[in-house]
Amino acid sequence: MLVMPYLILAQKKSDETIMASIYDEALSNSPLYENLRVLCKDIGHRLSGSSGAAAAIEYTRQLMIEYNFDTVYLQSVMVPNWKRGPVEILKITNSKKQGVIDFNALALGNSVGTGPQGILAEIIELKGLSEINEHRDEIAGKIVFFNGPMDPTLIETFSAYGAAVSQRSSGAAHTGPYGAKAIIVRSITQSLDDVPHAGSLRYKAGVKALPAMAISTKDANLLSQLLKDQADLLIYMENYAVILPETQSYNVIGQLNGNLLPNEYIVIGGHLDSWDVGEGAHDDGSGCLQGIEVLRIFKSLNIKPKRTLRAVMWMNEENGGKGGKAYADMSKSRNEYHIAAIESDRGGFVPRGFTSTGSAKQKQQLLKWKTLFEPYGLHDFAQEGGGADISPLSNQGTLLIGLLPDGQRYFRYHHTEEDVFEAVDRRELELGAASIASLVYLLDQYGIANQ
Template structure:
């Protein structure tokens, strides 16, 4: 009798688990043999290229991804208007040592930071003062007045998680120019945010405080940051010449691109998945974030190829303007709230197209426990950690509407070789790793759709 009761209680659950295992195996087999993710990324990178918000490249990417999702037969494909900031680099960026006892005049590898106000063709020069952090800058007070502040705080090599190291050093790039301006500095130079010593400068966003002068802000490569620091230790009166041509122009109309497969049983419950379509104006935006966009589209394409009718509504979302404004994510959340939409989950891939090792999440204890309970289904595919805290920048504005926010977590140790640089091109993305990420995201969307959360 006890054996019969056991079978009655547990056989349905065993059968359900086996059904999930079979479906997930099918997803991986299909993506790794005939997936479209890699070829789609090739087109985005090589035929369109970089896609800074407000640029012709961004406009071309919007139209191409719209046409791509329509070609796959999604139930609905539409553009969601959003006004985005429009910054242009405008010319070559220069950081040059001009009075070195050892080298005389020496140009460094440099890129202006995003949204920076340029010097114009006349440039500017001044004595340089090195600090390792914003607190150290504040201790100097008015000693930096009339000078150029050099922020040389490296990413902490002891942090195993490269994103944790990035977060610890990011303030000097995003806020350094404003903090220096408050103390009367005339310019800002920052060490590129990379955990490798090389000669590739990294751009990235920085934010001005409108109450203080908008001083130029440029990044130099980690190799040149080491050199500049060494020269300053021997010659404290070292001077730099800065030249940049960046200019903020009027906001421009752009779009989030959204493709949808409507749910058959609970169409009011939405699962969103995707990445940000914009990139910086150097490189091709392959890892950041062409990879995440193409993975998001692939999720819905695989459902269509299998002929699966989802219970819940699935959306592939290409958010616009993550890099220098986050306007797309904010507008998407605003419209969702205005319409009374019910997102049960939002998944973002914005950590590079590397080998997936897990998912991070933020949500209620119950939501996160349900996500973690699926870990055994992912272990055969070496996706082993579903219990990390996290989420994503573009899905963050949805937080107060109640969905679980999930981020694909790849092995990103190499990410900051390419992040925000001319080196972020299609050729540095591995096809198999990219496809494994797409398969993992599709498997997770499948489970969320079948079981809810």
């Protein structure tokens, strides 16, 4: 029988058809949710340097070997090794209205502890770093209470977070020079609840390292209210957080080799470390396992990539960013050309689009594919952004992309004991993986301009 050439040509599947098969695979045959369950429930939280981090490295390595990726390996990274102490006390000792009030508080990551002698001091409340200068003569000998709320009126919650988080990350460094004794931070969340949120701080060289702890938004409101009635309120802080010497850890890398342009790379992933409360389900077990799932989908559908696809689980995003830096350094020293890097680190929520950081030309190219994603509910391609772990790749001409899920609930769970497996919805997580896989497919098929 004669086969006409145009019939053979017609067999090349359209982008729409391939994307449909990617979504079908992710929504009907995916082990993604079960993989997240294992990471969260069998391993649990995994701060850099912890036994959980070591177990998660081995689990994701084995998972990618089991899926028969072409290459699976570890990249050595030295990471900070901060440990929370066994006892964390933060209490008002002399409230005229309520006597002693115990707060449920968490030491901030990278913070020093108070030791057994503790710190007892009066409090000065500030709404943000911008108020320090005005009150600088009242800070000496006091505990500075940063109580600036996340702005609830901003629809983009990540913008509200960005505006408030400097209190946590830099409050100690900025008030140390004025003689502050310690720092208390209102949790960076728009939720009003009893849950304190962890997170890291950075000290400044030459400035005394102050112990710092976070309290819940409800406790922050209570403390603020009591201070209005009683200015000589005393707070006692005691904790045993320690900063141990840097320790050995790893980024976990799996790849499918490109069959046409193997020296061009598309990297996908998230960070494997998580805070030492909760299970790091949204932040960022979801992103890590979505990265692995993208490559699994390619294999399962027998889509042979032209370029090399890499799933990377970066280590130490939360309190140092060492994994992301080490990965970019490695890629530079090997002269690898990363055309695009996609990070999923905004939770396993229903995908709404992609953020991007790159040249106008690169962004235009990305925007051309928007209509392909609209049937799947992704419509927001306009926002700037990439991800903390991929940002060190930016000076290599790489287009940086972030999965943009619905962000309304992320900061309810972020860095808390409530960021557990049960907080992630199976279908939403799978839709995110399918969306990333579809974009990887398009990037691989058509490439993208270098700057």
